Amino acid sequence: MKRPFLMQMMPIVVGGLLLSGCMTNEENMTTAPDAGGEGGASSSNDTTLTIAQGSDMVSFDVHDHSNTSTEAIHVNMFSYLVKNDVEGEGIVPDLATDWELVDDETWQFTLRDDAVFHNGDPVTAEDVKFTLERVAKDNTLQEHENYRQINEVEVIDDHTFLIHTNGPQPVLLNRLSRLGSGILPKDYIEENGWDHFLQEPVGSGPYQFVEWIRDDRVVLERFDDYFGGDVAVWDQLVFRSIPESSTRVGEVIAGGVDIAMNIAPIDWDRVNENEGTSIVEGQTNRTMMLVPNHREEYPTSDPLVREAIDLAIDNQALLDNLMGGSGTPTLTRVNPGNFGANEALHGEYRYDPDRAKELLEEAGYGDGLELTLHSPDGRYLQDRETTEVIAGMLSEVGIDVKIDFMEWSAYVDLRDAHEQKDLYLIGLTGSLWDAAHQLRHHTSMVAEDHIGYSSEEFDRIYLEAEVNMDEAEREQQYIDLQTMADEELINIMLFQLDSFYAVNDRIQFEPRLDEMWRVEEITLSE
Amino acid sequence: MRKYLLWRVLQIIPVLFLISIFVFALLYLAGDPVALMLPEDATQEQVDALRESLGLDQPFYIQYLSFVGDMIQGNFGYSYRYSQPALPIVLERLPATFELAFASMIVAVLIAVPLGILSATKRNTALDVFISGASVLGKAMPNFWLGIMLILMLAITYPFFPVSGSGSVAHLILPAITLGTGCAAEMTRVLRSSMLETLNQDYVRTAVSKGVKNFFVVYKHAFRNALIPFITITFLQVSTLVSGALITEVVFSWPGLGQLLIQAINGRDMAVVQATVFIVAFIVIVVNLMADVLYRVLDPRIQFD
Numbered sequence: 007m008k009r010p011f012l013m014q015m016m017p018i019v020v021g022g023l024l025l026s027g028c029m030t031n032e033e034n035m036t037t038a039p040d041a042g043g044e045g046g047a048s049s050s051n052d053t054t055l056t057i058a059q060g061s062d063m064v065s066f067d068v069h070d071h072s073n074t075s076t077e078a079i080h081v082n083m084f085s086y087l088v089k090n091d092v093e094g095e096g097i098v099p100d101l102a103t104d105w106e107l108v109d110d111e112t113w114q115f116t117l118r119d120d121a122v123f124h125n126g127d128p129v130t131a132e133d134v135k136f137t138l139e140r141v142a143k144d145n146t147l148q149e150h151e152n153y154r155q156i157n158e159v160e161v162i163d164d165h166t167f168l169i170h171t172n173g174p175q176p177v178l179l180n181r182l183s184r185l186g187s188g189i190l191p192k193d194y195i196e197e198n199g200w201d202h203f204l205q206e207p208v209g210s211g212p213y214q215f216v217e218w219i220r221d222d223r224v225v226l227e228r229f230d231d232y233f234g235g236d237v238a239v240w241d242q243l244v245f246r247s248i249p250e251s252s253t254r255v256g257e258v259i260a261g262g263v264d265i266a267m268n269i270a271p272i273d274w275d276r277v278n279e280n281e282g283t284s285i286v287e288g289q290t291n292r293t294m295m296l297v298p299n300h301r302e303e304y305p306t307s308d309p310l311v312r313e314a315i316d317l318a319i320d321n322q323a324l325l326d327n328l329m330g331g332s333g334t335p336t337l338t339r340v341n342p343g344n345f346g347a348n349e350a351l352h353g354e355y356r357y358d359p360d361r362a363k364e365l366l367e368e369a370g371y372g373d374g375l376e377l378t379l380h381s382p383d384g385r386y387l388q389d390r391e392t393t394e395v396i397a398g399m400l401s402e403v404g405i406d407v408k409i410d411f412m413e414w415s416a417y418v419d420l421r422d423a424h425e426q427k428d429l430y431l432i433g434l435t436g437s438l439w440d441a442a443h444q445l446r447h448h449t450s451m452v453a454e455d456h457i458g459y460s461s462e463e464f465d466r467i468y469l470e471a472e473v474n475m476d477e478a479e480r481e482q483q484y485i486d487l488q489t490m491a492d493e494e495l496i497n498i499m500l501f502q503l504d505s506f507y508a509v510n511d512r513i514q515f516e517p518r519l520d521e522m523w524r525v526e527e528i529t530l531s532e
Numbered sequence: 533m534r535k536y537l538l539w540r541v542l543q544i545i546p547v548l549f550l551i552s553i554f555v556f557a558l559l560y561l562a563g564d565p566v567a568l569m570l571p572e573d574a575t576q577e578q579v580d581a582l583r584e585s586l587g588l589d590q591p592f593y594i595q596y597l598s599f600v601g602d603m604i605q606g607n608f609g610y611s612y613r614y615s616q617p618a619l620p621i622v623l624e625r626l627p628a629t630f631e632l633a634f635a636s637m638i639v640a641v642l643i644a645v646p647l648g649i650l651s652a653t654k655r656n657t658a659l660d661v662f663i664s665g666a667s668v669l670g671k672a673m674p675n676f677w678l679g680i681m682l683i684l685m686l687a688i689t690y691p692f693f694p695v696s697g698s699g700s701v702a703h704l705i706l707p708a709i710t711l712g713t714g715c716a717a718e719m720t721r722v723l724r725s726s727m728l729e730t731l732n733q734d735y736v737r738t739a740v741s742k743g744v745k746n747f748f749v750v751y752k753h754a755f756r757n758a759l760i761p762f763i764t765i766t767f768l769q770v771s772t773l774v775s776g777a778l779i780t781e782v783v784f785s786w787p788g789l790g791q792l793l794i795q796a797i798n799g800r801d802m803a804v805v806q807a808t809v810f811i812v813a814f815i816v817i818v819v820n821l822m823a824d825v826l827y828r829v830l831d832p833r834i835q836f837d
Binding site for chain 2 (some may be wrong): 062064
C-alpha cells in the first residue's frame with residue numbers, strides 16, 4: 007500500500023518540468039488575465055471589458071519587471087510624464103504639459119495641476135523625483151539599465167522640475183514614456199511602505215485597483231477623478247490569466263472573455279467560423295531574423311554565403327504559408343513607428359535562388375555546403391515551422407541545413423555563451439521605440455563577442471548619433487546605419503511578426519503596435 | 533505510538549534534505565534565470581549586473597549552502613518574477629489547490645464506492661468487466677485531454693459550466709471531474725479487491741448462512757471491513773492529485789500551486805519552484821504520515837512499533 011516517498015514526488019517534479027517544456031513561454035512573447043466569479047457572464051455585461059492574456063502580470067512595482075504583459079495592464083492604472091503614440095503623433099503630453107531642453111544635459115518639465123492619485127493626493131514634482139531617482143539609482147531594479155542615464159531630478163516648485171542627465175540624452179522622452187516611468191505616489195508609499203503599495207497599488211491613471219487574484223485575474227474600475235475625464239466606455243476591466251491557448255479560444259467562443267491574445271493559426275478557423283467571434287490581427291514591433299556567425303571558422307563569415315542565404319529565402323512565401331499571409335517582409339529590424347526607421351527597407355525582400363547558387367559557386371561551395379541552424383521551438387508563433395521551411399528553401403540552392411531545435415532556456419544559454427554555430431533564428435523587438443536600441447546590437451560593443459562582427463565605421467556613426475541632439479541629423483544617421491547593416495547582411499532579416507487575437511464581435515478593437523491594452527481605444531461595436 | 537510518531541516525524545528531516553539537493557541541482561543545471569528575466573537583446577553588462585545582484589555568479593556549493601541556511605530560517609528566497617519573498621506567494625496559492633483537491637476527492641469517492649462495490653458483488657459478470665474496463669480507461673486518460681474534452685462538451689457546445697477560472701462552485705466542477713476520475717479508477721480497483729477479500733471471510737459466510745439480508749451483508753459486514761485499505765489508498769491519492777493538478781490547473785486556469793509551479797519553471801523563478809516543491813513535499817509527507825497512523829488506528833491488528 008505504501009509507495010516510497012521519492013517515487014511519489016517524482017511525477018510532480020518531472021511532470022512540471024515536462025509540461026513547462028511543452029508550453030509556450032507566452033509571457034515573454036511580448037505578449038500576460040473574469041471578475042467576481044461570474045465566469046462566462048462577464049462579456050454579456052456592456053460595461054465590463056474582459057481580456058485574456060497568456061500569463062499573469064508579475065508585479066505592481068513599475069521598476070522591477072521587464073514584462074510587456076504587465077506593462078500592458080499598468081498603462082491603465084498609472085500616468086506617465088509623456089506618452090508615445092507610436093503609430094501617430096509620437097511623443098504627446100500626459101502628466102507633463104510642456105517640456106523643453108535647457109541645455110544638452112538638462113530638461114525642464116511642467117506638470118499639469120489637476121492630476122490626482124487614486125487616494126486623492128495631488129501629483130507633484132516630488133512624486134516625479136521619488137519615482138525617477140529610485141530607478142535611476144537602485145541598480146538591483148530590473149529597469150535600472152534604462153534609467154541610469156538620469157543623474158538627478160531637481161524640483162523647482164510643485165509643478166515644475168528639471169531632469170539632469172549623464173551626458174546628452176536624445177532619447178530621454180522615449181524612456182519617460184515607457185515601462186518603468188509610471189509616476190508613483192511618494193507620500194502614500196513612504197507612509198505605508200512598499201509591501202502595502204504592492205498589495206494596494208495607487209496610480210493616477212484612468213482606472214484604479216480593485217483586486218488581484220494571482221494567476222487568475224486583475225480587476226480595475228473606473229477612477230472618477232481622472233484628469234482626462236471619462237476616456238473609455240468601460241466601468242470595469244478584467245485581465246484574466248489563461249495560459250492554455252485552447253482554453254483562451256474556448257472562453258472567447260463561450261463568451262467568457264471579450265479579447266484573447268496569442269491565438270495560434272490552428273485555432274483561427276474555429277474562431278472565425280463561430281458566430282459572433284473573429285480573429286483580429288495586428289502588427290508587433292518584433293522582427294524575425296537569422297543571425298549568422300561572422301567568425302572566420304564559419305562559412306557564414308563569407309559575405310557571399312550570407313547573400314546566398316538571403317537570396318535563397320522567399321520571405322513572402324514564409325508569411326503566405328505559415329502566417330496566412332500576415333506579417334511584413336523586411337530588410338531592417340527597425341520597424342516604422344520607431345524613430346529612425348529606414349522605411350525604404352521595410353516591406354522589401356530579395357529572392358533569387360539562381361543567383362544564390364551562383365554566389366555559392368563563387369564562394370567555393372559549388373559542391374554543396376552544410377550549415378547548422380539553431381532554433382527555439384514554441385517561443386515564437388510558428389517558429390519551428392519557419393525554421394523547417396527555411397531549411398527546405400536553403401536545400402533548394404545546395405545548402406544542407408542541420409536543424410538544432412532547442413528548449414528556450416537552453417537556447418538562451420547557448421547564445422549567451424556565444425557557442426552557436428553558423429546560424430540561429432530569433433525574433434527581436436525594441437521597447438524604446440528608437441533605432442538606437444535595435445542598432446546597438448550591430449555595434450562592436452555587442453556584436454563582436456556575440457557573433458564576431460565589428461565595424462569601426464558603424465561604431466563611429468552609432469556613437470555620434472547616440473548623443474546627437476539634432477533630431478533630423480540623428481534620424482539620417484540611423485537610416486544610414488540600417489543601409490550599412492543591410493549591405494553587410496550583419497543579420498538576415500525575415501519579416502515583421504504579426505500578432506493574432508480572438509475577439510467578440512461586440513468589441514471594436516484594433517491591436518496596438520506596442521501591444522499595450524489602452525482601453526480608451528477599445529470600444530463597443532456600433 | 534508516541535515513539536512511532538516521533539520516529540516518523542524525524543524521518544521527514546533527511547527526506548527534505550535530499551529533496552533540497554535534488555531540486556537545487558535540477559534547477560541549477562536547467563539554465564540561467566537571468567537570461568530569461570531580461571529581454572532577448574539585453575547587453576552583457578545588464579546580464580552580468582543582474583547575475584551579480586542575485587548572487588548567481590557564486591559557485592554551486594555557496595549558492596546551495598546559502599539556500600539551505602536561509603531555508604532553515606523559513607526564507608525560501610526572493611522571487612525574481614514577482615519581486616517579493618517566495619514563501620508567501622506559494623502559501624497564497626494553497627487554499628485554491630486544497631479546494632480543488634478536496635472537490636476532486638469527493639468526485640473520486642462518489643464514483644469509486646458504488647462502482648467498487650458493484651464490481652465486487654457482481655464479480656465476473658458483464659458489469660464487472662465493464663467497470664474494470666472503465667477503470668483502466670479512467671486511469672489511462674490524460675488529464676490534459678479529458679479537461680479539453682470536458683470544456684468542449686460541457687462549457688462550449690452545451691454551456692452548463694464556465695470554461696475556466698475560479699470563484700464559484702460552478703468553476704470547480706469540470707476541473708474536479710478531470711482530476712477526480714483518474715483517482716477514482718485506482719480507488720475502484722482497490723475497493724473491488726478489498727471487497728472480494730472480505731466477502732470470502734468466514735464472518736461474512738456466517739452472516740449469509742444466518743439469513744442476514746444481502747444488503748446488510750454487503751454494507752454492514754463486508755464494506756466496513758473493506759474500508760481500511762480503501763481509506764489508505766484515498767489518502768495516498770493526495771500526491772496523485774497534486775501532480776495531476778499541474779496540468780488540470782493550467783487547462784482550467786485554476787489559480788493554485790500547479791499553475792504557479794509551471795509558470796515559475798518557465799521563468800526559471802528558482803525561489804518559487806523550490807518553495808513550491810518543498811511545500812508540496814511537506815504536504816505529501818504529512819498526508820502519508822496521517823494515512824499510516826490512520827491505518828493502524830483503524831486496524832488494531834497492526835502494531836505501532
